[in-house]
Amino acid sequence: MGSGAAAGARSGAAAAPRSGAAALPHPRLRPGVLRYHGYRLTVPRPRLEVPVGAVTLVLGFGTPVRVSGPGQETTTLVSLIGGLTTLPAVGEHLGAAAGMEILVTPWAAFRLLGVEQHALARRCTDPGSLPGGERWLRLAEALEELPGWRARFALLDRALSAWLDAGPAWSPRVEYAWRLLERSGGRVPVRRLAEEVGWSERQVQSRFREQIGLAPKAAARIVRLQRAVRLLTSGLSQAETAALCGFYDQAHLSGEFRAMTGRTPGAFTAARAAGDTGDTGGGEHVGDRLGGAVTSLLL
Numbered sequence: 001m002g003s004g005a006a007a008g009a010r011s012g013a014a015a016a017p018r019s020g021a022a023a024l025p026h027p028r029l030r031p032g033v034l035r036y037h038g039y040r041l042t043v044p045r046p047r048l049e050v051p052v053g054a055v056t057l058v059l060g061f062g063t064p065v066r067v068s069g070p071g072q073e074t075t076t077l078v079s080l081i082g083g084l085t086t087l088p089a090v091g092e093h094l095g096a097a098a099g100m101e102i103l104v105t106p107w108a109a110f111r112l113l114g115v116e117q118h119a120l121a122r123r124c125t126d127p128g129s130l131p132g133g134e135r136w137l138r139l140a141e142a143l144e145e146l147p148g149w150r151a152r153f154a155l156l157d158r159a160l161s162a163w164l165d166a167g168p169a170w171s172p173r174v175e176y177a178w179r180l181l182e183r184s185g186g187r188v189p190v191r192r193l194a195e196e197v198g199w200s201e202r203q204v205q206s207r208f209r210e211q212i213g214l215a216p217k218a219a220a221r222i223v224r225l226q227r228a229v230r231l232l233t234s235g236l237s238q239a240e241t242a243a244l245c246g247f248y249d250q251a252h253l254s255g256e257f258r259a260m261t262g263r264t265p266g267a268f269t270a271a272r273a274a275g276d277t278g279d280t281g282g283g284e285h286v287g288d289r290l291g292g293a294v295t296s297l298l299l
Helices: 106-113 134-145 149-166 172-183 190-197 201-211 216-233 238-245 250-261 265-274
Strands: 020-023 033-041 047-049 055-060 065-069 072-077 080-082 089-093 097-104 296-298
Touching: 020 149, 033 149, 055 106, 055 134, 065 080, 097 106, 097 134, 097 149, 106 149, 106 172, 106 201, 134 149, 172 190, 172 201, 172 216, 190 201, 190 216, 201 216, 216 238, 216 250, 216 265, 238 250, 238 265, 250 265, 265 296
Parallel strands: none
Antiparallel strands: 020 033, 033 097, 047 089, 047 296, 055 080, 055 097, 065 072, 065 089
16 A cells, blocks of 8 residues: 655665655654655555554555455545554555655544544545545645655655644543553553543543544554564564463464454464565565554565
């Protein structure tokens, strides 16, 4: 659904043997805006995308991408927004393609996009269909006209800063609860989240639906899956991973892994190893869209 990182276009970008660039947003946009990728693909390749704790915005330069997966209709769009989901998806560009991909936290996406996140969860959405969505289409056109990745990253910094400033405020309690889930590897129960932020469990559920897109338990599944994928791909056994991530046993890990990635742990790690083309030199796998996370499997 996105790109691979390639030769860096500015400080903070990682070099990689693909046509494109990856960079961190300006510090004033972080930690809400996580990562930029610019991509230019001459031979597109299908990619399995596994659930991650980020909302994906793709601003394409003319060639559509087709996204399919269990529990959702096949979608073909030039630009798209992928909300949080607990299900895998396969993305494939329909021909040579170029564009920009932006990864943002769900609570920042709430402010940036100006819509409740449950409306975007578990699906791909045309940004032009959102209220005020024509600004995203104009931004895609402006990005395409610029001569290089550095200028495109600078334009993203300016546009996203202005739109974040103008968007609805997110709740610091939601952000805190999300970070608590991340730090715990998805093992904090809803009751404790409520106690930590000073809300009732019902309020936590409601605010997560609004500003995260999924219920706390579903969001915790994504965080726990990501920890499990990182451990497995680093060489830990399934038994060790199940114990460290809080699964009942190895069978529980395998069932959850298959439900959320479409593959068993063994099949996923084997396919990942077989298709491994190395990393960017900055500790990131060239197929992954978000530093520190295992997001993708080239098919």
